[in-house]
Amino acid sequence: MLAYRLSQDAFFDDKSILVIDKLKDKGNDRTWCFWEDGEGEWDDLLTKTWPKIFFGSTSFSSTISISPYSYKMIRSEVFYNALWETVSAKPNFTFTEDTVDDFKDLNIGVQVITEKGTYVCSKLFNSLPNAKVYASQKKFPVLNQHFLGWFVKTKQQLFDDSIATFMDFTVPQKENTRFMYVLPINKNAALFEYTLFSKDLLDYKDYENAIIEYLELKGIKDYEIIEKEKGSIPMTSFKFSELNSKNILNIGTAGGWTKASTGYTFKNTSKKTKALVNFLKTEGDLSKFHKKTKYWFYDLIFLDVLAHHNEEGAQLFSSMFRKADVKTIFKFLDEESSFIEDLKIILAVPPKRFLQTFFRRLF
Numbered sequence: 560m561l562a563y564r565l566s567q568d569a570f571f572d573d574k575s576i577l578v579i580d581k582l583k584d585k586g587n588d589r590t591w592c593f594w595e596d597g598e599g600e601w602d603d604l605l606t607k608t609w610p611k612i613f614f615g616s617t618s619f620s621s622t623i624s625i626s627p628y629s630y631k632m633i634r635s636e637v638f639y640n641a642l643w644e645t646v647s648a649k650p651n652f653t654f655t656e657d658t659v660d661d662f663k664d665l666n667i668g669v670q671v672i673t674e675k676g677t678y679v680c681s682k683l684f685n686s687l688p689n690a691k692v693y694a695s696q697k698k699f700p701v702l703n704q705h706f707l708g709w710f711v712k713t714k715q716q717l718f719d720d721s722i723a724t725f726m727d728f729t730v731p732q733k734e735n736t737r738f739m740y741v742l743p744i745n746k747n748a749a750l751f752e753y754t755l756f757s758k759d760l761l762d763y764k765d766y767e768n769a770i771i772e773y774l775e776l777k778g779i780k781d782y783e784i785i786e787k788e789k790g791s792i793p794m795t796s797f798k799f800s801e802l803n804s805k806n807i808l809n810i811g812t813a814g815g816w817t818k819a820s821t822g823y824t825f826k827n828t829s830k831k832t833k834a835l836v837n838f839l840k841t842e843g844d845l846s847k848f849h850k851k852t853k854y855w856f857y858d859l860i861f862l863d864v865l866a867h868h869n870e871e872g873a874q875l876f877s878s879m880f881r882k883a884d885v886k887t888i889f890k891f892l893d894e895e896s897s898f899i900e901d902l903k904i905i906l907a908v909p910p911k912r913f914l915q916t917f918f919r920r921l922f
């Protein structure tokens with residue numbers, strides 16, 4: 560997305576830009592969803608949009624109209640192809656399929672060591688995961704949003720494709736925060752994603768069994784699995800920005816652009832890359848790009864609660880969806896809320912744990 564934005568702006572036409580990735584053709588390795596108010600930049604690439612979402616738990620369930628927002632889905636192959644078409648047309652961009660082993664800010668530039676050779680550049684934008692760094696610290700808990708998804712096709716028309724199941728916590732919680740996420744593409748096909756917000760990943764079979772059980776519970780017996788998707792997204796308030804330097808900026812998940820409390824990254828990346836392109840026109844020190852906001856602290860408290868009381872996630876989200884308006888929740892998670900709106904969310908979650916955690920972090 561950053562390469563695409565740089566290629567679209569004539570300001571960078573005289574810069575020589577190299578994109579290194581160990582794999583260019585990644586196909587449908589991700590299904591990205593996000594909510595958006597009205598029309599958006601990526602609308603031509605969407606696979607599906609939903610005007611309503613379903614939230615479910617044992618204490619509160621509701622189908623909610625999210626207008627003026629809609630929930631949007633992009634499949635990665637269409638996205639990669641469309642963006643590469645624009646980038647490849649620019650003569651100042653080169654792509655090389657290579658594996659990066661190491662990189663270092665030498666102050667006068669950056670050295671990048673790959674399997675095939677060594678490069679020197681003036682600025683590096685790095686999206687390689689740096690899990691060891693945040694896994695080895697104790698200050699900020701690291702949860703994972705981990706999931707397995709099955710694209711399921713049925714002969715009968717079994718799905719209401721006007722509703723995306725955002726979170727269904729009616730699945731057994733087993734001392735964790737576990738939910739099912741269901742995205743019907745049409746009346747005969749849907750993505751069922753068994754998802755956890757927790758520290759440890761499960762055995763592959765456990766995700767599969769949970770999807771099988773859920774399908775059975777919903778009376779879906781005769782189905783074909785047409786595709787599978789698996790992922791694990793870090794959820795942490797670790798200060799990724801401290802890994803940036805004058806000439807190296809970590810971007811995407813590696814740069815902390817994943818919303819720590821939800822794992823959503825796509826829309827934030829869309830906003831950040833736009834801001835970054837403008838920043839680069841006037842500023843040379845990449846370590847100045849990051850700005851700390853109040854949301855860093857909100858996410859920190861939220862993740863502390865989930866890390867220490869992982870079994871209470873269902874109750875926490877249920878309380879939020881029962882008491883707060885979904886549009887306020889979306890605005891808050893998009894980091895675009897006013898202080899009054901923040902208060903509405905803060906008052907919608909069970910206070911005990913949050914107050915305990917808040918005071919623990921404060922002192």
Ligand SMILES: Cc1cc2nc3c(=O)[nH]c(=O)nc-3n(C[C@H](O)[C@H](O)[C@H](O)COP(=O)(O)OP(=O)(O)OC[C@H]3O[C@@H](n4cnc5c(N)ncnc54)[C@H](O)[C@@H]3O)c2cc1C
Nearest residue numbers: 580581589590591592658659686789790811812823824825
């Ligand atoms: C299956 C899945 C579904 C997701 N769904 C959503 C969603 O619905 N909504 C949302 O907001 N977010 C979602 N996310 C989170 C996030 O949007 C994606 O992970 C997103 O792709 C992150 O972008 P990125 O650029 O940080 O990393 P990536 O897209 O993972 O890009 C990193 C790149 O680095 C390359 N690479 C890795 N190691 C090396 C190396 N040593 N040398 C060279 N190249 C290397 C990889 O090939 C890859 O192309 C999802 C993530 C996954 C995994």
